[in-house]
Amino acid sequence: MNNQNLKNETQIFFRGLQERICVALEKEDGKGVFVKQEWQRDGGGGGRTMVLQEGAVIEKGGVNFSAVEGELPDKIAKALGLNSNHFFATGVSIVLHPHHPWVPIIHMNVRYFETSVDGKTEEQWFGGGIDLTPHYIIPEQAKFFHQQLKNTCDPFGDKLYPEFKKWADDYFFIQHRNETRGIGGIFFDRLKNSDGFSMSDRFEFVKAVGNVFAPTYTKLMALNKDKQFTPEEKNWQLIRRGRYVEFNLVYDKGTKFGLDTNGRIESILMSLPKMASWPYDPQFSEDSKEKKTQNLLKKDMDWLL
Amino acid sequence: MNNQNLKNETQIFFRGLQERICVALEKEDGKGVFVKQEWQRDGGGGGRTMVLQEGAVIEKGGVNFSAVEGELPDKIAKALGLNSNHFFATGVSIVLHPHHPWVPIIHMNVRYFETSVDGKTEEQWFGGGIDLTPHYIIPEQAKFFHQQLKNTCDPFGDKLYPEFKKWADDYFFIQHRNETRGIGGIFFDRLKNSDGFSMSDRFEFVKAVGNVFAPTYTKLMALNKDKQFTPEEKNWQLIRRGRYVEFNLVYDKGTKFGLDTNGRIESILMSLPKMASWPYDPQFSEDSKEKKTQNLLKKDMDWLL
Numbered sequence: 001m002n003n004q005n006l007k008n009e010t011q012i013f014f015r016g017l018q019e020r021i022c023v024a025l026e027k028e029d030g031k032g033v034f035v036k037q038e039w040q041r042d043g044g045g046g047g048r049t050m051v052l053q054e055g056a057v058i059e060k061g062g063v064n065f066s067a068v069e070g071e072l073p074d075k076i077a078k079a080l081g082l083n084s085n086h087f088f089a090t091g092v093s094i095v096l097h098p099h100h101p102w103v104p105i106i107h108m109n110v111r112y113f114e115t116s117v118d119g120k121t122e123e124q125w126f127g128g129g130i131d132l133t134p135h136y137i138i139p140e141q142a143k144f145f146h147q148q149l150k151n152t153c154d155p156f157g158d159k160l161y162p163e164f165k166k167w168a169d170d171y172f173f174i175q176h177r178n179e180t181r182g183i184g185g186i187f188f189d190r191l192k193n194s195d196g197f198s199m200s201d202r203f204e205f206v207k208a209v210g211n212v213f214a215p216t217y218t219k220l221m222a223l224n225k226d227k228q229f230t231p232e233e234k235n236w237q238l239i240r241r242g243r244y245v246e247f248n249l250v251y252d253k254g255t256k257f258g259l260d261t262n263g264r265i266e267s268i269l270m271s272l273p274k275m276a277s278w279p280y281d282p283q284f285s286e287d288s289k290e291k292k293t294q295n296l297l298k299k300d301m302d303w304l305l
Numbered sequence: 306m307n308n309q310n311l312k313n314e315t316q317i318f319f320r321g322l323q324e325r326i327c328v329a330l331e332k333e334d335g336k337g338v339f340v341k342q343e344w345q346r347d348g349g350g351g352g353r354t355m356v357l358q359e360g361a362v363i364e365k366g367g368v369n370f371s372a373v374e375g376e377l378p379d380k381i382a383k384a385l386g387l388n389s390n391h392f393f394a395t396g397v398s399i400v401l402h403p404h405h406p407w408v409p410i411i412h413m414n415v416r417y418f419e420t421s422v423d424g425k426t427e428e429q430w431f432g433g434g435i436d437l438t439p440h441y442i443i444p445e446q447a448k449f450f451h452q453q454l455k456n457t458c459d460p461f462g463d464k465l466y467p468e469f470k471k472w473a474d475d476y477f478f479i480q481h482r483n484e485t486r487g488i489g490g491i492f493f494d495r496l497k498n499s500d501g502f503s504m505s506d507r508f509e510f511v512k513a514v515g516n517v518f519a520p521t522y523t524k525l526m527a528l529n530k531d532k533q534f535t536p537e538e539k540n541w542q543l544i545r546r547g548r549y550v551e552f553n554l555v556y557d558k559g560t561k562f563g564l565d566t567n568g569r570i571e572s573i574l575m576s577l578p579k580m581a582s583w584p585y586d587p588q589f590s591e592d593s594k595e596k597k598t599q600n601l602l603k604k605d606m607d608w609l610l
Contacts, residue, residue: 051586062585176570176573249554250555269583272547272583273583274583274584275543275582276550276581277580278581280358280365281342
């Protein structure tokens with residue numbers, strides 16, 4: 001597949017994926033409606049932000065499509081080890097924050113990136129991932145989630161799931177808290193024409209990841225949305241959301257890239273929850289379900305057991 | 306004043322300042338009580354965190370004293386342009402988040418820092434500042450606040466207030482929002498034995514800054530704490546707090562320094578509010594008081610007019 005085709009085909013796929021995911025989420029939510037906003041980026045390209053607020057299940061959720069291009073800031077080129085002065089990036093980015101503390105937060109990103117020097121393509125790659133942040137970890141649901149991801153990876157080779165699962169553990173890690181953001185998932189970046197995979201193979205894999213999102217998350221919504229919950233559980237949810245904010249603002253590379261390339265702020269920060277809380281030094285007893293969840297926020301957990 | 310004296314005298318002053326400020330704040334709050342927590346830092350030194358939660362006026366406030374030392378991480382030494390492998394830092398750090406949307410958020414920091422290479426002092430300096438973040442800007446109170454700071458600076462030279470006021474404008478700036486965090490104040494860093502000032506002079510100035518905090522903020526509490534407010538004003542407060550979180554996690558050097566030097570997380574992040582909000586792309590009409598405040602969040606405002 002030549003460059004021009006990839007640039008076009010990825011955009012077409014991602015745009016359609018955004019639509020299909022929004023339809024599936026609205027159906028499971030039963031009340032909320034995604035509001036569409038098209039935007040242009042100064043310097044090249046634009047996107048379509050779909051935001052659902054105050055649904056029955058989803059409190060604030062964004063499903064963002066973008067296809068942007070322009071000058072690659074020196075700072076970023078250097079960080080990526082590139083000589084390029086131009087970039088093109090397209091993808092879909094999702095973060096969903098539910099009302100309900102027993103419904104998990106989810107994040108997905110799938111993206112295609114290429115860079116060029118004076119009009120000549122330097123690099124092309126795919127990146128992305130899906131990770132889950134339950135406020136309370138339910139082992140059988142963690143297993144279901146990881147099994148879905150493994151089933152998506154396995155047709156492309158046995159090594160993908162273990163490798164990308166580890167990558168997610170390392171990436172979605174809140175260093176200053178010494179805890180993972182949630183139960184991880186898969187993460188991958190700079191997947192090129194390499195290791196026996198063509199760019200077409202990589203694209204097929206990214207399509208599969210994009211396509212597994214909706215059935216996986218709507219199932220988790222359905223399993224948890226009708227449970228009763230207490231004010232204490234709601235408080236804990238707000239604290240976990242605070243950690244989510246910490247990760248996104250301190251560590252997340254996508255957020256940094258957006259802020260550094262003069263992206264559309266409301267689209268970049270739509271990942272932040274409607275409400276989050278930082279009480280001072282909250283304490284939970286060793287046998288509380290809050291502490292049990294916290295004790296599971298570690299790298300290298302095998303959720304498939 | 307020799308090094309050893311400064312190390313001791315700054316700690317003694319800062320520890321006493323922390324106590325005096327807590328007493329003054331408790332008196333004005335009328336209900337809240339500061340809870341003390343002493344902590345030790347792995348690697349050297351420690352501190353005393355004083356936290357007030359759920360007072361009558363203050364929802365979450367921290368007044369932190371620390372005196373820490375240890376290995377200077379290479380990353381930080383490099384960022385500071387130093388060869389040092391050891392640092393000592395002592396200071397008082399304050400952030401107060403009130404319940405009431407008409408009472409402003411305030412921040413103060415005063416600190417003494419020294420670095421050494423193999424036991425020999427390389428650099429010594431003072432840093433600090435006070436800045437105010439009203440949820441709604443009230444011009445006469447902004448004037449009072451800046452006048453207090455100017456009155457504190459002027460005995461040490463006419464140039465200090467304008468220079469440190471500009472420094473605050475540049476420092477407390479949320480680049481990705483293109484807005485200042487609040488109405489600024491004064492900010493200064495690496496004040497050394499230079500420009501006709503001895504380290505003793507610098508210390509006297511820092512004492513004056515520390516001492517003006519309590520009378521200034523308790524006056525602002527008193528002026529606003531009994532006003533009526535609406536749910537819409539409370540919502541706006543939560544949005545402004547969201548911006549505060551963005552600044553502290555994305556830009557604040559003190560926060561970064563704390564996270565990078567393995568500081569005590571709850572003390573570093575006590576600057577974050579009990580509750581903050583990120584609704585998607587909130588809109589306010591051009592003649593709303595929210596928009597009026599937002600339009601004043603600019604650098605180079607002359608608040609003394």
